[in-house]
Amino acid sequence: MSTAGMRRGGTALTLLGLLGLITLYWMAFFWVPTEVNQGVVQRIFYIHVPAAWTSFLAIGFAALASGMYLWLRDERLDRAALCAIEGGLVFATLVLTTGPLWGKIAWGTYWTWEPRLTLTLLLWFIFIGYFMVRNATEDPEKGKRFAAVVAIVGAIDIPFIHLSVVWFRSLHPEPVVARPDGPTLPGDMLLTLLFGVLVFTVLFFGLFLFRYAVEGLRAEADLRARSAA
Amino acid sequence: MNTYLRQVWVIVWKDLVLEMRSRERIASMGAFAVLAGVLFNFSIDTTSTRPQDVAAGLIWMTLIFGGLLGVGRTFHLEAQDGALQGVLMSPTPKDALFLAKTAANFVLLYVVSLLVLGVFGLFFGLDLGPNLGWVVLVLGVGALGFVALVTLFAAVSTGTNMGETLLPVLVFPLLVPMVIYGVGTTTRLINGRPFDEVEGNVRMLGAFALAAVAAGAVLFRYVVED
Amino acid sequence: MKKSITRALPLAVLALAVTAGAVVAQESAGMPQATRLAEQNLRPYWHVFAAYALVILVVGGWAVSIARRLKAIEERLVD
Structure with a gap:
């Protein structure tokens, strides 16, 4: 796809995502019934879980692109990884801010060393490490390789971190969707949640394409600057 | 013995001989560990905390900080006088080089971790009894995972202009499983629990170490290429 | 005066x-006890609104930052 195509696709997807976001807000505020035990604060769940899903999607996607970059050495794969990591950082920040807002009401404390919240915090630091490595390297080619290694090792380590923090302590509500015996969430809430996941995924890919188009143009500008010099 | 193993062995031997002659890293790590034990002794109030409850955490944290100090400098000496280029240009496969560096660092860190165990046992009055062998094993498994991960990222941070200051930012998030399983296991063993109770954790620690060694062996070539 | x-x-x-x-x-x-209780119960609403506003601010902020970078690079390309 050309850069212009990327931009068109990015615009279309982002607009679709924004439309979806408005619908999601309407569903979450007016349509879905209030959960009995937790009350109104449970509504944070419809943005918290989709944001978490998106940030893990981002690291998976970035690790895949990084692995392919190390193998094929196509600049586009490195750009894709960079843009996905940036999006992951944005959505992980959302998880880390909406989670405590919910936790203060539900648990009475802003922060607990709850497994999935801890995992997201560590993921956030892996994203930060990715940018630090990239920016601290004088030779850009080297920085790309180093950053790719950070993304891949981070993605491999996530299952280990997950298992260990779960073993360490669990306070978080049990999974309500991905369960072997089927979801326990009532239909309306499940629908709102799944719609939220869809909307956030569309928004992520829309903005990702936009961001990717920017990187493509930057590479073009750098190339022109080099040939002019 | 096949060529691959001999190449690994040659580099391990070279690094260990170099270390035995200069004693640069082992001396700083050992001194750091003992002095950290002294400081930790004053940092806990023994009237409110039982030393055997916190000793495991302190042992592992000393290992991590001391290990970062020593293992983080793996490529420092060689990068300084350009010897790393020589090693990289030799026909040795890059994964053999990584495994050798990891093995040499492991020997170094394991010696220090046994020293830490002995010194902290003395300082905090730990009585390990029949669990001593298991604690020694757990420290070894944990040290292997740590060394593999830190050796890989030491190569990364040596190549950046931030140097060693970048290393903790990169490895601390990744070391969480090692800390949780290592400390959890060691605390229970110090408190005289049977090994059966922590066997699952030791397996996880082993899986972590294996994954770290494998990932390092595969990815190391991309870090040091050119 | x-x-x-x-x-x-x-x-x-x-x-x-x-x-x-x-x-x-x-x-x-x-203030009667009931009114104060009602005030306390408003807190979850405040948290929900804050969370939903954060989504708009953070995602919107990212979109704006991308747009600004895009503009800067387009200007560079025109030159």
């Missing part, structure tokens, strides 16, 4: 503020 009014005005405002403050303080001190 006019001068004394301008001088008195701040004093009057201050007096009014103090009285109003005292009245409010007294009212809230004697």
